[in-house]
Amino acid sequence: MNLLWLQASGCGGCTMSLLCAEDPDVFDALEGAGIRVMWHPAFSVQTGADVRALLDDILAGRVALDLLCVEGAIARGPRGTGRYQMLTGTGRSMLDWALALAPLARHVLAVGSCAAFGGMTAAGGNPSDAVGLQYDGSHSGGVLAHEFRDRTGLPVINIAGCPTHPGWVLETLMLLADGQLGHDGLDGYARPRFFADHLVHHGCSRNEFYEYKASARDLSDRGCMMEHLGCIGTQAVGDCNIRPWNGAGSCTSGGYPCINCTAPEFEDPRHAFTQTPKIAGIPVGLPTDMPKAWFMALASLSKAATPDRIATNAVSDRVAVPPSLRNKRPRP
Amino acid sequence: MTQTRLVVGPFNRVEGDLEVHLDISGGHVRSARVNAPLYRGFERMLEGRDPRDALTITPRICGICSISQSAAAARALGGAMGLAPTPQGANMAALIHAVENVSDHLTHFYLFFMPDFARPAYGARPWHDQVVARFSAMEGSGARAAVQARAKLMHILGLMAGKWPHTLAIQPGGVTRTPTAAEKQRILASLRGFRRFLETHLFGAALEDVAALRTQDALLGWTGGDAGVFARVAASEGMAQLGQGAGRYLSFGAYAQAQGHAFAPGIWDKGTRAPLALDGLVEDISHAWMLGRAAHPERGMTEPDEEMRDTAYSWCKAPRLNHAPMECGALARQVMDGHPLALDLAAQGGGVLARVGARLLEIARIQLLMETLAKAIDPKAVFMAQGDLPASAQGAGLVEAARGALGHWVRIEGGRVASYQIIAPTTWNFSPRDATGTPGPLEAALVGAPVRNDEQTPLSVQHIVRSFDPCMVCTVH
Numbered sequence: 001m002n003l004l005w006l007q008a009s010g011c012g013g014c015t016m017s018l019l020c021a022e023d024p025d026v027f028d029a030l031e032g033a034g035i036r037v038m039w040h041p042a043f044s045v046q047t048g049a050d051v052r053a054l055l056d057d058i059l060a061g062r063v064a065l066d067l068l069c070v071e072g073a074i075a076r077g078p079r080g081t082g083r084y085q086m087l088t089g090t091g092r093s094m095l096d097w098a099l100a101l102a103p104l105a106r107h108v109l110a111v112g113s114c115a116a117f118g119g120m121t122a123a124g125g126n127p128s129d130a131v132g133l134q135y136d137g138s139h140s141g142g143v144l145a146h147e148f149r150d151r152t153g154l155p156v157i158n159i160a161g162c163p164t165h166p167g168w169v170l171e172t173l174m175l176l177a178d179g180q181l182g183h184d185g186l187d188g189y190a191r192p193r194f195f196a197d198h199l200v201h202h203g204c205s206r207n208e209f210y211e212y213k214a215s216a217r218d219l220s221d222r223g224c225m226m227e228h229l230g231c232i233g234t235q236a237v238g239d240c241n242i243r244p245w246n247g248a249g250s251c252t253s254g255g256y257p258c259i260n261c262t263a264p265e266f267e268d269p270r271h272a273f274t275q276t277p278k279i280a281g282i283p284v285g286l287p288t289d290m291p292k293a294w295f296m297a298l299a300s301l302s303k304a305a306t307p308d309r310i311a312t313n314a315v316s317d318r319v320a321v322p323p324s325l326r327n328k329r330p331r332p
Numbered sequence: 333m334t335q336t337r338l339v340v341g342p343f344n345r346v347e348g349d350l351e352v353h354l355d356i357s358g359g360h361v362r363s364a365r366v367n368a369p370l371y372r373g374f375e376r377m378l379e380g381r382d383p384r385d386a387l388t389i390t391p392r393i394c395g396i397c398s399i400s401q402s403a404a405a406a407r408a409l410g411g412a413m414g415l416a417p418t419p420q421g422a423n424m425a426a427l428i429h430a431v432e433n434v435s436d437h438l439t440h441f442y443l444f445f446m447p448d449f450a451r452p453a454y455g456a457r458p459w460h461d462q463v464v465a466r467f468s469a470m471e472g473s474g475a476r477a478a479v480q481a482r483a484k485l486m487h488i489l490g491l492m493a494g495k496w497p498h499t500l501a502i503q504p505g506g507v508t509r510t511p512t513a514a515e516k517q518r519i520l521a522s523l524r525g526f527r528r529f530l531e532t533h534l535f536g537a538a539l540e541d542v543a544a545l546r547t548q549d550a551l552l553g554w555t556g557g558d559a560g561v562f563a564r565v566a567a568s569e570g571m572a573q574l575g576q577g578a579g580r581y582l583s584f585g586a587y588a589q590a591q592g593h594a595f596a597p598g599i600w601d602k603g604t605r606a607p608l609a610l611d612g613l614v615e616d617i618s619h620a621w622m623l624g625r626a627a628h629p630e631r632g633m634t635e636p637d638e639e640m641r642d643t644a645y646s647w648c649k650a651p652r653l654n655h656a657p658m659e660c661g662a663l664a665r666q667v668m669d670g671h672p673l674a675l676d677l678a679a680q681g682g683g684v685l686a687r688v689g690a691r692l693l694e695i696a697r698i699q700l701l702m703e704t705l706a707k708a709i710d711p712k713a714v715f716m717a718q719g720d721l722p723a724s725a726q727g728a729g730l731v732e733a734a735r736g737a738l739g740h741w742v743r744i745e746g747g748r749v750a751s752y753q754i755i756a757p758t759t760w761n762f763s764p765r766d767a768t769g770t771p772g773p774l775e776a777a778l779v780g781a782p783v784r785n786d787e788q789t790p791l792s793v794q795h796i797v798r799s800f801d802p803c804m805v806c807t808v809h
Contacts, residue, residue: 009372011805012347013395013497019439020483020496027470027479037470041344045447045469048340048789075372078638084647086369088351089341120392124381127373127636163395163497219500219508220716246483246490254494254501255508259388267389272382274500317510317715 001066001177003030004058004101005040005111008094009085009121009130010072013163014112015042020246021166029170033177035067048089055090055097058104067173068105070133073114073121074098074143077129084128098133098143107176108133108144108156111169113261116158116189118142123267132158135189138264154183158190162261167243168195189264191237199288200233200258203241204250210234212306213299214314219256219274223314227283230274231257234287238262340789343797345444347396348804350762352793353645356783361793364771364778366762368648371621374809375634378752383409383721383744386752390740391498393754394806396439398497399432399489400733401740401806404754407588408740410504411727415719419590420710421506426587426594427519427705428493428502429731433586434526434698435482436734437662437691440801441534442467442478442558445688448794449565459564466558474533474558481529488522491515505717516709523703530699534692535559542696546672548572548680551689559692566685575777575796576681580656581664582760584608584739586732587701594701595732598668599653603679605668608730610739612654615755619764620649626767629741629753630726647808650763650772651755659773660736660760661800663690671697683777684799691801723747733757735801756806774800 007015018026030037039046039054046054057063074095075084082095090097102108110133113119117132131142134156140146149155157176159168172192175181187196204210209224216223225231233241233251236258240250251258259273260266271277277284286295309321334357341351351367374393378386386405391398403425410416417425446467454460466474486496492509493499501508511519527539535542536556545551552572554563566572585597585608597608616626621644623635637644650657658664663686666674673693677686722744729740736757743751763772771779774797781792 011395016395124377245495247487249490256500
């Protein structure tokens with residue numbers, strides 16, 4: 001399959017994250033899946049006139065475009081012209097190119113939350129009037145209409161995340177190359193379900209603290225970050241704590257809250273990212289699928305039952321109290 | 333004499349979007365204009381928000397300098413809060429930052445800069461087969477090995493920063509995660525693995541030998557590893573003469589800790605060193621699609637010109653220090669730190685060889701620094717101090733990204749961000765002309781570059797542009 005990658009209005013971080021793929025690395029993985037990179041802005045040798053010739057060939061149908069990957073939101077400003085991002089050397093805006101190329105592609109992939117929904121590029125009043133390929137925040141319909149379907153009948157595939165995990169991108173591409181990703185493999189926001197059916201909460205190293213609502217007060221504390229520090233890992237989709245990032249990591253194990261970066265409009269949470277909004281001292285926002293009354297009842301019960309070890313460690317920057325040992329007996 | 337004009341774009345293997353306009357006559361570039369064609373408006377997004385949000389938002393300006401943006405935001409907020417990181421917090425933040433910077437240098441050398449020499453245009457050169465084998469885009473054995481070594485080095489970031497890019501681990505008071513004694517050992521083991529890659533593949537020699545290089549001639553005579561391939565190419569293609577700079581360098585100082593910077597800050601003007609002072613810093617907007625007037629970033633604003641007036645040609649403002657453009661990056665940093673090799677490279681013109689050579693030198697020096705920082709980790713210490721944000725304050729965060737000087741200037745009023753201004757390394761290096769018509773550093777360095785008649789995308793121009801390791805997404809932000 002032929003792949004074309006365009007960097008629209010974003011930070012390039014999803015490409016940088018992709019370079020962190022291991023066993024296999026990104027180049028081995030693509031080659032092994034039979035994916036030929038026609039052009040990628042960071043990886044390919046071709047510059048300038050060679051790229052313009054390739055784009056002309058695609059437009060004229062001389063070269064098949066199987067996989068169109070777009071990283072970054074699409075800027076529509078100023079005043080609907082798209083001139084906040086021109087594809088250099090072509091005299092045309094990225095908005096114009098996205099509209100021209102998407103209908104020609106076998107599959108269209110939005111890599112990262114910017115390309116999917118607008119993402120961080122659309123934060124804070126959205127200075128560049130940026131949107132996702134097929135979503136404007138949580139509203140279906142971006143630069144491509146709600147009705148858009150690729151040549152196989154799929155919508156734009158939204159590999160959301162800020163950044164995307166390299167595995168999310170590569171596994172989506174490998175599934176497509178193998179003909180194994182259909183409608184039933186995508187969730188309600190067209191995110192691949194193999195990562196979107198999990199919550200960031202699953203496998204979080206702070207789960208014991210969560211069980212007792214033993215909460216961190218400061219970002220260097222080990223406790224659960226849901227009550228005070230803005231963590232929404234119980235609502236955010238992603239297998240971030242099931243598969244590691246960069247060999248060993250995740251946001252919550254790194255000491256800072258999940259900010260729900262796989263979701264539309266995560267960029268404007270209407271409160272500080274690292275502070276949980278509360279009403280009358282009670283955090284707003286419940287874990288996904290949890291009835292409120294049960295959550296309140298269980299939370300107050302488990303708080304009351306918190307063992308000293310967990311209560312102490314929750315507000316410590318290291319394990320202050322280790323688990324007690326069982327059945328250890330002195331040698332007779 | 334025939335006059336031609338070329339527009340070079342899409343210009344890839346630079347981070348982000350770049351377009352270069354060239355006026356060519358007599359087989360040379362006569363003048364160049366550099367366009368940063370992407371505007372997103374990060375400074376405007378921050379206005380009115382909780383100042384702490386800068387730690388989440390500014391890293392997302394750039395996926396390759398993400399930790400540098402973090403570090404600058406943390407320093408700016410720390411300045412406003414009157415809060416300094418704990419000594420061990422600063423040590424760990426420096427290590428995290430160093431991992432990103434050395435990774436960026438590696439990415440630049442193997443993936444962005446060297447693949448150009450594997451082009452068929454160089455097919456007749458005696459070194460071509462060697463370059464093709466090691467540096468072909470996506471296929472070269474050196475490029476593959478470098479990508480794998482980089483991913484493994486970044487396990488330090490997985491461990492201590494949660495992930496890369498876009499971590500929230502660096503805070504005004506230090507870092508969010510306290511390492512254990514065993515994790516310190518894992519960090520040291522990762523660093524030993526990276527040293528092995530550098531000594532086996534990149535340099536073919538001990539890092540200490542690289543750090544001890546003193547002259548341009550010694551660098552050109554280097555034969556070990558992939559750096560030796562570069563030296564051979566550079567000598568054969570006259571890379572020392574290509575794309576020379578104006579000899580004015582700026583560094584904000586890298587890896588700040590309580591006892592000072594690991595690489596010293598300062599200003600260099602044609603052989604004269606001066607301490608870093610930014611009173612004379614102004615962002616000129618005469619040739620940028622921006623409204624308002626030239627100002628110091630403490631008083632600056634970002635108001636895009638939606639008309640995109642004809643007299644301007646870039647979204648990039650033009651920072652000037654004491655009315656002069658400044659070059660920043662690894663060469664500038666190593667010159668300011670007084671390294672003999674960098675001083676000689678600068679004295680001999682500071683061209684493509686100097687910029688790439690200084691980056692190679694710095695890879696060796698950063699590895700040595702990372703080893704020192706890792707050995708100094710004290711798992712019993714406190715890694716983060718706590719503090720409160722004042723309702724009104726201002727602060728500046730000055731750091732060194734891989735590609736040069738990065739500054740954040742924040743003003744807080746009523747507990748909210750009233751103003752946030754950013755000057756990124758490539759804002760300096762790829763700035764457009766200023767009100768006096770003085771071109772930016774890249775624009776000046778391109779003048780005189782040789783162009784063959786049949787070239788649409790001149791190779792010399794590509795080498796010069798990439799020698800700066802531009803980051804265009806940071807440039808306008």
